[in-house]
Amino acid sequence: MAINTSLKKVPMPAQDPLVRNHNFKEVTTGYTPEMAVEEARRCLNCKTKPCVEGCPVNVHIPEFIHLITEEKFEEAFQKITETNSLPAVCGRVCPQESQCEARCVRGKKGEAVAIGRLERFVADWHREHASRPPEKAVTNGHKVAIIGSGPSGLSCAADLAKAGYDVTIFEAFHTGGGVLVYGIPEFRLPKAIVSDEINNLRAMGVNLQTDMVIGRILSVDELLEDLNFDAVYIGSGAGLPSFMGIEGEDLIGVYSANEYLTRSNLMKAYNMEYATPIRKSRAVAVVGGGNVAMDAARTAKRLGAEKVYIVYRRSFAEMPARKEEVEHAQEEQIEFLNLENPVRIIGDERGQVKGMEVIKMKLGEPDSSGRRRPVAIPGSNYELDVDTVIVAIGTTPNPLLKKTTEGLETDRWGCIYTKDNGATSREGVFAGGDAVTGAATVILAMGAGKTAAASIDAYIRHKKAALSRTEI
Amino acid sequence: MFLIMSKRRLNDAVTMMEIEAPLIARKARAGQFIIFRLDEFGERVPLTIADSDAERGSVTIIFQAVGKATQLLSQKEAGDFILDFVGPLGKPSELEGYKHACVIGGGVGNAIAYPSAKELHNNGAIVDIIAGFRSKDIVILEDEMKAVCDHLYITTDDGTYGEKGFVTDKLKSLIDAGNHYDLVIAIGPVPMMKFVSKVTEQYHIKTLVSLNPIMIDGTGMCGGCRVKVGGKTRFACVDGPEFDGHEVDFDELMLRNAFYKDQEKAEYEETCRIGRGPAKVTGKE
Numbered sequence: 001m002a003i004n005t006s007l008k009k010v011p012m013p014a015q016d017p018l019v020r021n022h023n024f025k026e027v028t029t030g031y032t033p034e035m036a037v038e039e040a041r042r043c044l045n046c047k048t049k050p051c052v053e054g055c056p057v058n059v060h061i062p063e064f065i066h067l068i069t070e071e072k073f074e075e076a077f078q079k080i081t082e083t084n085s086l087p088a089v090c091g092r093v094c095p096q097e098s099q100c101e102a103r104c105v106r107g108k109k110g111e112a113v114a115i116g117r118l119e120r121f122v123a124d125w126h127r128e129h130a131s132r133p134p135e136k137a138v139t140n141g142h143k144v145a146i147i148g149s150g151p152s153g154l155s156c157a158a159d160l161a162k163a164g165y166d167v168t169i170f171e172a173f174h175t176g177g178g179v180l181v182y183g184i185p186e187f188r189l190p191k192a193i194v195s196d197e198i199n200n201l202r203a204m205g206v207n208l209q210t211d212m213v214i215g216r217i218l219s220v221d222e223l224l225e226d227l228n229f230d231a232v233y234i235g236s237g238a239g240l241p242s243f244m245g246i247e248g249e250d251l252i253g254v255y256s257a258n259e260y261l262t263r264s265n266l267m268k269a270y271n272m273e274y275a276t277p278i279r280k281s282r283a284v285a286v287v288g289g290g291n292v293a294m295d296a297a298r299t300a301k302r303l304g305a306e307k308v309y310i311v312y313r314r315s316f317a318e319m320p321a322r323k324e325e326v327e328h329a330q331e332e333q334i335e336f337l338n339l340e341n342p343v344r345i346i347g348d349e350r351g352q353v354k355g356m357e358v359i360k361m362k363l364g365e366p367d368s369s370g371r372r373r374p375v376a377i378p379g380s381n382y383e384l385d386v387d388t389v390i391v392a393i394g395t396t397p398n399p400l401l402k403k404t405t406e407g408l409e410t411d412r413w414g415c416i417y418t419k420d421n422g423a424t425s426r427e428g429v430f431a432g433g434d435a436v437t438g439a440a441t442v443i444l445a446m447g448a449g450k451t452a453a454a455s456i457d458a459y460i461r462h463k464k465a466a467l468s469r470t471e472i
Numbered sequence: 473m474f475l476i477m478s479k480r481r482l483n484d485a486v487t488m489m490e491i492e493a494p495l496i497a498r499k500a501r502a503g504q505f506i507i508f509r510l511d512e513f514g515e516r517v518p519l520t521i522a523d524s525d526a527e528r529g530s531v532t533i534i535f536q537a538v539g540k541a542t543q544l545l546s547q548k549e550a551g552d553f554i555l556d557f558v559g560p561l562g563k564p565s566e567l568e569g570y571k572h573a574c575v576i577g578g579g580v581g582n583a584i585a586y587p588s589a590k591e592l593h594n595n596g597a598i599v600d601i602i603a604g605f606r607s608k609d610i611v612i613l614e615d616e617m618k619a620v621c622d623h624l625y626i627t628t629d630d631g632t633y634g635e636k637g638f639v640t641d642k643l644k645s646l647i648d649a650g651n652h653y654d655l656v657i658a659i660g661p662v663p664m665m666k667f668v669s670k671v672t673e674q675y676h677i678k679t680l681v682s683l684n685p686i687m688i689d690g691t692g693m694c695g696g697c698r699v700k701v702g703g704k705t706r707f708a709c710v711d712g713p714e715f716d717g718h719e720v721d722f723d724e725l726m727l728r729n730a731f732y733k734d735q736e737k738a739e740y741e742e743t744c745r746i747g748r749g750p751a752k753v754t755g756k757e
């Protein structure tokens with residue numbers, strides 16, 4: 001089939017920005033089969049496959065794209081899931097522009113092949129057309145406990161279930177999915193996709209127990225000793241929100257992004273049928289420049305705020321959010337106040353936010369992260385007229401499991417220490433995802449879950465072999 | 473799904489329920505709480521574990537119907553189910569090594585104070601309870617409290633039962649009468665905890681209060697429950713809910729608890745008017 005020489009990606013169909021910023025339906029509606037084939041034909045099928053190196057889980061990218069050109073969509077899906085168990089999620093939320101697509105040869109002159117959009121297309125096609133649920137593997141009689149049902153826990157569970165393990169996931173919240181359900185909004189990742197993935201795991205025999213805060217109701221030691229799990233995987237994420245430590249942060253109308261997004265996404269405050277309250281804001285300042293900040297800002301707009309500002313202390317070039325999210329936010333009339341930093345939040349006599357004092361910044365010398373350090377410009381302070389402030393400056397791992405599991409080592413930020421294979425300082429206890437790396441990405445969390453699943457399999461086989469030797 | 477094993481009305485607004493939750497019952501300690509969500513559409517609401525029985529596999533909650541969620545829960549009967557019931561959350565109280573404690577409850581706060589009094593009593597401390605109520609008809613748990621203390625003093629604001637007056641007056645008179653308390657626990661409306669703490673500060677008596685900020689997850693992931701204690705921001709769900717009463721910024725807590733007041737009032741009135749919320753829960757009707 002002839003190569004499509006267009007320098008641009010086939011455009012992604014999307015809801016009109018000024019319509020979608022008032023609803024919670026998905027922003028982009030996805031390629032049609034014709035669009036997918038046309039875009040797939042832009043791939044040069046390079047021998048060297050630079051894109052694959054850019055992918056943290058080494059998806060067989062040229063191969064699956066080639067299958068799309070042949071309209072073998074189900075085969076393309078099977079090809080992707082050889083290494084990626086959540087393509088419908090990753091196709092939507094991976095930072096492709098800094099991973100696979102960053103290495104694409106087509107990107108040298110023109111735009112890279114739309115690998116993410118193609119991945120999403122294939123996964124959605126499969127979801128609509130798959131005829132049978134996944135099968136349950138023959139059980140091998142060994143039990144593994146997984147703490148946390150985010151992408152890392154889910155992918156670890158999937159691989160272990162395929163290998164015949166009896167897997168139980170313990171989730172603190174009332175719904176499985178981790179950040180995929182409580183953090184990333186419906187308009188970017190429909191929750192039906194996450195619940196489909198979880199239903200698939202259930203069909204494979206995985207037992208998901210919600211409302212179970214490990215470290216409280218059961219400890220890691222009790223899982224291993226009393227409940228006879230052969231191994232434990234900790235995929236508990238990095239859910240502890242950081243605050244700025246400035247004056248006025250406890251005023252009414254100041255939220256952590258975690259709280260704001262949880263109220264809206266998990267507790268569905270945007271849906272009148274649900275009892276969850278959320279502030280009816282007029283003007284909102286979101287502090288931060290990552291995906292979390294973009295999601296909070298776009299949610300605030302959808303909940304009816306007239307003005308929504310992103311207050312970020314560096315510039316667009318340093319912004320850690322996915323490029324597409326920044327562009328979508330701009331289209332939805334989110335105003336970017338870059339090179340500005342909050343000084344204090346101002347309240348009225350009822351303790352309600354009525355403004356935020358901000359100072360302008362400029363970029364100085366590069367810091368340890370290699371990014372240019374923002375420095376305040378003295379005397380440039382001014383007051384931003386807002387009634388709500390959402391703090392999205394980062395999260396760290398929750399200390400509960402460290403506090404309740406003796407011998408589980410962490411670094412000074414509370415990230416669990418692991419070897420490359422995911423083994424922690426405690427025998428039989430493995431960990432991965434944000435709990436180990438600090439807040440990172442879905443694909444890295446998923447990759448860590450897969451690596452740990454292989455290590456857990458090896459660990460249990462080894463233990464069994466050692467046991468049978470001593471028995472002889 | 474969690475079964476409501478039994479239900480008892482303690483007064484017009486306060487209900488006691490025993491919930492089947494064997495794993496929580498095994499672990500629960502005084503000072504800890506659960507979060508329940510009645511059905512898919514409900515809020516996550518924290519309630520103190522008033523009692524637990526590992527053998528029966530049950531956790532007892534005592535709650536006042538103040539808003540939509542607690543109102544809907546109070547309409548459920550034994551045999552019905554609650555969708556979500558998470559716990560035990562929060563830090564257990566440290567109640568060992570005290571000789572003479574005064575436990576003070578205000579209204580439904582008496583239900584929250586009761587397990588602490590019981591544990592102090594079991595640990596061998598002399599326990600005085602001052603139980604404050606607005607009026608005679610809302611007095612709760614009198615027999616239960618009597619069984620776990622050495623002296624029970626009931627006060628009512630209007631003098632219809634026990635002594636007329638506020639719990640702070642009674643506390644002062646007990647201290648002035650020569651009782652050497654090494655611990656005071658005060659649980660109830662925020663102003664009550666604030667004023668008890670003011671009294672005990674003058675006498676340099678260690679004072680624990682149990683804070684009740686608005687919560688969602690109860691595990692430290694939202695920060696909605698943040699309170700100022702000793703000038704520092706703490707998350708009540710993981711660092712508390714019990715704190716040193718002399719360090720708590722009660723005024724800020726009162727402001728923050730009014731976060732959703734207007735919205736919640738409207739919902740509550742709606743719930744009362746139609747008798748139940750929009751959501752149906754499976755179980756016996």
Ligand SMILES: Cc1cc2nc3c(=O)[nH]c(=O)nc-3n(C[C@H](O)[C@H](O)[C@H](O)COP(=O)(O)OP(=O)(O)OC[C@H]3O[C@@H](n4cnc5c(N)ncnc54)[C@H](O)[C@@H]3O)c2cc1C
Binds near residue numbers: 152
């Ligand atoms: C708003 C937001 C937007 C994001 N956008 C993107 C994006 O566009 N692209 C991208 O790649 N990444 C994005 N990320 C980051 C990405 O979501 C995370 O890196 C990823 O979810 C980490 O996966 P995980 O499985 O390690 O942890 P999580 O997804 O955090 O899941 C951890 C789970 O463990 C549970 N848990 C924690 N403690 C316990 C316990 N003691 N007992 C039982 N359960 C427990 C938690 O409730 C949670 O469900 C975003 C994050 C947020 C918050």
Ligand SMILES: Cc1cc2nc3c(=O)[nH]c(=O)nc-3n(C[C@H](O)[C@H](O)[C@H](O)COP(=O)(O)OP(=O)(O)OC[C@H]3O[C@@H](n4cnc5c(N)ncnc54)[C@H](O)[C@@H]3O)c2cc1C
Binds near residue numbers: 543580686
């Ligand atoms: C750790 C903890 C333990 C608790 N234990 C108990 C208990 O054992 N028994 C009991 O009856 N209550 C207890 N509470 C209080 C209870 O959680 C609230 O009353 C609950 O939010 C009511 O929910 P609702 O939907 O019925 O009312 P809502 O509609 O949420 O609120 C109704 C009214 O109460 C106010 N309010 C909301 N939340 C709180 C709060 N946390 N504290 C004070 N006022 C609030 C609102 O502003 C509103 O005016 C506890 C709270 C915490 C944090």
Ligand code: FES
Binds near residue numbers: 688689692697
């Ligand atoms: S309730 Fe969310 S952090 Fe305490």
